Structures are given as structure tokens and as C-alpha cells.
Amino acid sequence: MIRWRNLATAAAALVLPGTALAQTDDIVRFVTCPIYRDTDAGRKSGCWLADMHETGIRYDVSASPTKPDWNYAVLVEGRVSAGQDGACGGVTLDPVRTSTLEEGCTRHMLPAEGYPGRRYVLEGRFVQPMAVPREVPPPPYEPRSFYLYFEFDRDFLIYQYDDYLIDRAATWLRAAQPRRIVITGYAATDPQTISGRTLAERPQVARERAEMVAEAMRRLLPGTPVGARWESGSTPIDDADADGLPGQSQRRVEIRPEF
């Protein structure tokens, strides 16, 4: 149930007189220290908030596949959602990504303050148990690309995001039986100024990503040769699983079968 007060708060956050507007479908990108709001609607129901200091707008970034760490700064990349439920006390970004940075933060927790939070629901990108048979993708099995995406400057395969994507790719590749798989890691090494900081991924993270995914493919497709290469200076691509977030699409690995 959404309380009237929460709806009002959400509406106010979307239109802040005299300051800035947060319009539906706006893409925002900023760095800040995250705030945890201790709502309790059961397991994994706490809210994550991020204040964009440039505008004074508080965003609800709880929909990110990776949640923040209150000890560290966070890079927020998200789109203002058309569906503002006011559950957490901030303008909802969805889709949204949060990347934990190495810059330290003072941890901060807010009480629920009447915000209900959201009950955790397993939906979207999640892997089925091994006991659930995968549907065999139909032919033709022609060269194509599969993509995996990462947090800023990290090579960790994200739970309930990359595992889903890689499981889907592996299912197709098992059916297609390519002669070889080529993994290409990319890094967004071109510096960008975000919230007064110059952010650029390390060039070597491209290699780390490629090698991580190559190891994953060796485990999922034993016997299939896997090659790895890497490139820096990544540019955005248009792939549905990056959810229309250009920054996310730059931090990727491409899996490409060769027949």
C-alpha cells in the first residue's frame, strides 16, 4: 500500500520549484555517498538513496542489480522512471546501475520514516536452478554476439544480471556448437568528468573482464576452445540488456562464436 504522504513526496521530488526538474526518461549520472533507508518489508527490502549534489535531488536507486556499500562512494547511472511509487523517499530511477567506487564515505542510515520500502520479488534476470531444463534455442546458429556488463572498473560477474546473461548465452552456444568462442573485454578508459571527478576505467580491466568471462565459458562449455582479447577506449552500444544506459553499455564483454 502506498501512503498519500509518500505519493506527495514523490511528486515533489519530481518537480522541485526553483531548483531542478527530474523529468521522466531523463538519464542522470553522478557520484555521491549512498544512504541506506532501513525500511522493512521483509528480506532484502531496504531502500538505497543517492543525493545528486548538483541538483539537490534525492534519487531512489534501489532497483540497481548491484546495491551500494555505505562505506564507499557510488557512481549512479539511471533513468527517471515513469512509475514513481514513493516507496523509499526519492525519485525512482529504473533502470539504474550503481557502481561502488574506492572513494570512502561516512556511512549513513535513515530510519524508515513511514516509507514502506518494497517487498523483494524474484523477477527479471535470474538464473533457474540446474534441475530446470533449458529450452534449446532453435537454429539457425550463425555468428552473433552476446554481451555481459560490469560495474565501473570491475570484472566481477554480477549476480542476477551477468549470470542470467551468461546462462542464456551458454544455452545457445551448447546448441550451436561453435568451433571456437572469442571473448573481447572492453574498458571505458576515456576520462569523463562526473560530479567534479575525473572518472576513467583502468585499461587493464578490459583484460581482467575478458579473462574472467573466458574462465566462465571454459567452465560452462568444457572442450570448446576459448580465446580472449581486450580493447580500451570503449564506446556505447545499443543492446537491450544494457537497458538504454550508455555508460553501462561501455563496460562490457562480447562473447562471439566462430563456426
Place this chain on the structure above:
Amino acid sequence: MIFRFAGRLLLFASAGLLVGTAAVRSAAPQDWWAPGDGRTFPAQVDYRNEQGVLRVLLANGPLDTRDHPFFAPPGANGRACVTCHQPADAMSLSVESARERWEATGGRDQLFSAYDGSNCPTLPQGERASHSLLLDHGLIRIQLPWPVTEWNGRAVEPDFTIEVVRDPYGCNSGEEYGPAAGNVSVYRRPRPVANLKYLIATGFAYDPKQGLPLPLDPVSGRPMSGNLMADGRSGTLGDQMRDAAATHLQLLAQMDAGERDRIEEFILRVYAAQQFSSAGGALDAGGAEGGPRKLADSEPGQLGSIGTPLWSEFEAWERISDAERVTLSPEALAFRQSVARGARVFRDKTFLITDSAGINAPIGFGNPVRNSCVFCHNMTMMGNDVAPGQVDLGTTTQPFADPAPHLPLFRITCTGRPHPFYGRVIHTSDPGFALTTGRCADVGKITLQSMRGLAARAPYFSNGSASDLRGVVDYYDRRYDIGYTEQEKQDLVNLMSVL
């Protein structure tokens, strides 16, 4: 009515307590299984403990243990696998059994072999003080290579250095057994060799904590669960046997494949769980489904959150009928209700989990994350982790670990990225999973335990830091500032006492 349990005579005033369960062994040999004593391992055997009765089942019938490699001493030190995996202790080794054995043999049992049954092989043997870690804390010395060697034998270049800060027994600072000599000596509890089909089960192909699909067993090609050993250093039962044979049994020549197959065939048949509660009666009565039989008959690897909820074996005790109530003493009724509440608390009482590697980083759940005990103890009927379970609860690592002057203390310095929660310098009595991976981020991570047979195998946690079940609850309550009520604590203790 008189029931004879293996080695311990029990008198039950009520004849109904074990009705409908099983016949108890008619013979009454000693509880302790000495290597090579040639007994037959029965299809079912019950052992009394402080909380009631543990039942050990051997699926597919009894086993003649004469010359069986699990039971026969193959090496010079006279030990066998059974030495540290005693049926009465749910196939682990309780500190109580170790003490009894010390008293019975004047410290001359093979259990107290200098290599790992003493605090350090360099100490004078046969003196109690030299075996205090085993006798007081149930700890066996584990000698690991330093720098690190991975489970597949591959050398790893660690991203941390290790220094010895405190060394009560000289083992880590001496010439043979410490980091300077290419080894690290840590001290851990033997893990139970029972209900193993659950520990090797892989519910999902991915290890979310490592961000990778599960590694494959190079022999079978099957994914490895990662739940077998405290530091995950052996991914298969065969690897674990090779490791144990070369260290704990001090075998110069390895067991052959046939011997390993015979051990594996045996241990995959063993199920152990509490069957009877001295406070609540039979654990499969009144609609409850406790005891090992259900474990033996069920499919492993099921995630409680999307299937059968954890500890729903005791759900029937949430609604004990009036007809049943009159058959129970007030104490038994109250105990059963407490167990049922404990299961609810275990599943439903949420708290903020903070700064615990393997949970709060790097997996993406966030730090903090609100969840309950089943977040990690999530496998139906067992409470181990469906996803491989190396997490850092802080039981071995400062500042969360309780003072442990009896243990060595290491200073870990991260040479790459600092640890996400401890920073660059970490003090720990056991680096845990980091001694397998060589990664600073894994310092203090320990594989989650299964929760069956707890009543038979105190003390608890990998370093024995909780002397009893209440100690386990109190540690969690302190570590995560949970705020359990006294009633909730007792309900959790009662629940754990019947697993």
C-alpha cells in the same frame, strides 16, 4: 522400558517416547570407534547426547568395517578416517569425546598424534598442555602451504603478506610449521562426514560469491559445490581424501583409487541427525519430520526460499491439537512450541547484515542488507548454502572475533586492493578461504556449516569459539546487533538442539 544405546544406557520412563521410530542396537559396545576394531556398522544406530539422541543411518544396510579404508589404520600413526569422524559425534569429533578419550587412554590414543592432535609437533607429547586446543576447543592443527596452492595444485601468487603476531605454541614461528618455513598452521574443527549428498549438491551452476560458474571436477566434469571444507581447498570427496590421507593420516603412499571409491561409497550412505529430544520427545512425532530418515529419502540442493522452507520439518508443532496436547507433559509441549517458534525466528527475523565479505561484497546485495538466518543457511533440510558458502562472519578476524589468546594471530597486509571492510592490515587467527585463493578479499571467509547433528558435536564455529548452542546465538546477536529477545534466543537454541 530399557533401551540400550551404543555404549550408553538409557532409561525411559515413558514407553512411548520412541514408538514408531526404530529398534535400537541390541549390543552395547563402547561409543568410541577405534581404527581397526572390525565392528559392523549397523544400518541404524542411536547415540545419546546432552540434548537427547542422535541417530546415524547407513543407507542400503550394514557395513562390515574389517579392512575398510575408512575404518582401518593404513599409516604409521595408527589413525583412520573414523578417528576424527566418530558416529556418536554426528561423524565429527566433539570436545567431550576427545576428553573422554584422553582420560581413557592417558593421552595415548592415536587421536592425539603429534602431527595434528597436539598444538604443535615440536611440543613434548603426552602432556595435556600440549594438546589443549583439541581437549579444550576441539581443534585439529591444519597445516597449509604458504604461499598458496589452489585446489587444482596450481600455485597462486597471493595479494597479501602474512606475519605472525602471536604464537602460543611456537608452531608458526618455528623452523618447520610456520610461514617462514613455507607453511601456515591454523586450527579448526573437524567437519561432519554425514549427509554428504547435500554438501556436494549443486543447485545452481554459478557461485555468486566468486562471480563465476562453479569449477568443474577434472575427473567427472561435474560442477563442484565448494561446500566440503572450511577453506574450500578441496572441491571433491576424492580430493578431500587425498588431502586428509597425506596430512591427518600421514600416509607416505596415497590411498589408491579403489580405497577412495570404497570410502566415498560408504560416506555417501551416512545420514546423521538428532532423532529424539530429551525435552520434547521423538522428533518425528506429532506431525514433525525430524531425524535422519527424511534426509536419506529426500532430494538435496533445494533452495528453501523457492521451495520447501527451511526447518518446516517442525511446522506441525506450530499447531498442536488439543488431542495431542493431553498426551504431552507441559514441559514437552512448551519445548515443541519453542522449536516451532525457533524455526520461524530463523526464517523470518530479519536484521541488518553488515561488513561481511561474501555477503555484503562483492556479490551486490549491498552493505548493509536486511535478511534473516536463511539468507545464508538456505538449503532445505540442511541449512548449508546452496550457493557455495564462503563468507566472513568475523569469528576468526578482528575486530569481530572474540578474544582467543589460545590461538595464533596473524597480521595480513594486502598488497593490492585493500580488503573492502578491514582495510589494508587485518588481524586474524585463521585467514580461511584466503589460504586457498591467495586473495586478500577472502581473508576470514569460512565455508558455511551444515546444521544437522549439532547437539552431538560441540563446540561450534570453525575455530570452536562457541562452546554451546547459546554461544552461537549470542555471537550472531553481538556481531549483527540483532536484538534477539531472551525468548527468541532460547527458541533458536531449542531448534538447533533438535537438528
